[in-house]
Amino acid sequence: GYRKGGYHAARPGDRFAGGRFVAQRKIGWGNFSTVWLAYDTLHSRFVALKIQKSARDYAHAALHEIELLSAVAKGDPTNSKCVLRLLDHFKHAGPNGQHVCLVTEFLGDSLLRLIRYNRNKGIGLSRVKEICRSVMVGLDYLHSELGIIHTDLKPENVLLESTINPAKDPVRSGFTPILDRPVGNQYGGTVISFSEKMLKMRARRAVAKISQRRVSLGGVGAELEKERCLDGISLKCKIVDFGNACWADQQHAGEIQTRQYRAPEVIIGSGYSYSADIWSFACIAFELATGDLLFAPMNRQGCSEDEDHLALMMETLGKMPRKIASSGTRSKDYFDRYGDLKRVRRLKFWPLDRVLVERYSFSEPDAKGFADFLRPMLDFAPEDRPSAAQCLKHSWLN
Ligand code: ATP
Numbered sequence: 001g002y003r004k005g006g007y008h009a010a011r012p013g014d015r016f017a018g019g020r021f022v023a024q025r026k027i028g029w030g031n032f033s034t035v036w037l038a039y040d041t042l043h044s045r046f047v048a049l050k051i052q053k054s055a056r057d058y059a060h061a062a063l064h065e066i067e068l069l070s071a072v073a074k075g076d077p078t079n080s081k082c083v084l085r086l087l088d089h090f091k092h093a094g095p096n097g098q099h100v101c102l103v104t105e106f107l108g109d110s111l112l113r114l115i116r117y118n119r120n121k122g123i124g125l126s127r128v129k130e131i132c133r134s135v136m137v138g139l140d141y142l143h144s145e146l147g148i149i150h151t152d153l154k155p156e157n158v159l160l161e162s163t164i165n166p167a168k169d170p171v172r173s174g175f176t177p178i179l180d181r182p183v184g185n186q187y188g189g190t191v192i193s194f195s196e197k198m199l200k201m202r203a204r205r206a207v208a209k210i211s212q213r214r215v216s217l218g219g220v221g222a223e224l225e226k227e228r229c230l231d232g233i234s235l236k237c238k239i240v241d242f243g244n245a246c247w248a249d250q251q252h253a254g255e256i257q258t259r260q261y262r263a264p265e266v267i268i269g270s271g272y273s274y275s276a277d278i279w280s281f282a283c284i285a286f287e288l289a290t291g292d293l294l295f296a297p298m299n300r301q302g303c304s305e306d307e308d309h310l311a312l313m314m315e316t317l318g319k320m321p322r323k324i325a326s327s328g329t330r331s332k333d334y335f336d337r338y339g340d341l342k343r344v345r346r347l348k349f350w351p352l353d354r355v356l357v358e359r360y361s362f363s364e365p366d367a368k369g370f371a372d373f374l375r376p377m378l379d380f381a382p383e384d385r386p387s388a389a390q391c392l393k394h395s396w397l398n
């Protein structure tokens, strides 16, 4: 983390870009960055500030993200296509090095939080539809207008639009804004004497807070959490985190996507395209509706996570056609010449619509409608999956 080449240790009140942005509080982090709510004194608005780790590879990744997000912004002047809006970018020199910083619009909770707030029970089909519409508008834009594959679509990377105005609503936003404060030291307000010990203390406190929240999700508190979460938010959402996104004609990584959202063609190594995002999308939609991961592969006795994953897919979606199973660079690792998994013997077939009824107590029509929508996106043949534009026309969404 917070060392040479790593995260930049910021503190509320720190200023960036020659004093223009004032850090308010940390609102997120990932493997590459910390993300802060900041106040833009030039335009009198709140923004999100993504402060990248400083090592060269991270800086390079941030520049790539800026390139893609610039194209996204350029093609969508009215900011209506459900993808994160990049507002600005700059470099910030701190004790751990030079950090590329992205200034973007400030958004709200991620879908992961929405799923967790609802205690893993699903958020109701009408809300699922609303979110699906937004994400599909975003995907259609990325795919058909820009030629971008996101490659890491998952609940953490879809954020709800925030209706909280931190300045007007300090109670709901949970803090008092710092809109002005004198510019600090040579690092633009960064405290350079932050000791490791203090950082560890802060981290421990943060962890304690998180576990407290988990505890408070039980009992009566859960209803309140739910109310608080769903009340006052529009269910419009936006796709974020373009750190792994690529131009469809310039692919690099062989292995893309986060495990549970990974498409079968990525696992068997037969190449991927826009349709890999469609697969991930279907996994997210299922998770929103049920609160559970569609596929939760594990390392089981005598079989790898990949093999378990393929087995789970086939139990829900039927046997993978032999032609497809044998088409990847890694096919021989998993499949025998009959197209059967080598190390997973008995598959317990349990089709999607049956799972929805029998495990999640969906009514028959609800299960049928939802499964009709999802099933084509989970076709083992990537080229047979519907495009985002086709999904948008599906009757379930309209
Ligand atoms: P990863 O490890 O997933 O690649 P990353 O370092 O690239 O992470 P992001 O995924 O872009 O960082 O952001 C990390 C988290 O910060 C998000 O999951 C989200 O919770 C929060 N976040 C990011 N951008 C915004 C924003 N514009 N508004 C509000 N919160 C945000």
Ligand code: MG
Pocket (backbone or CB within 6 Å): 030, 156, 157, 241
């Ligand atoms: Mg992320």
Ligand code: MG
Pocket (backbone or CB within 6 Å): 030, 032, 241, 242, 243, 244
């Ligand atoms: Mg990222």
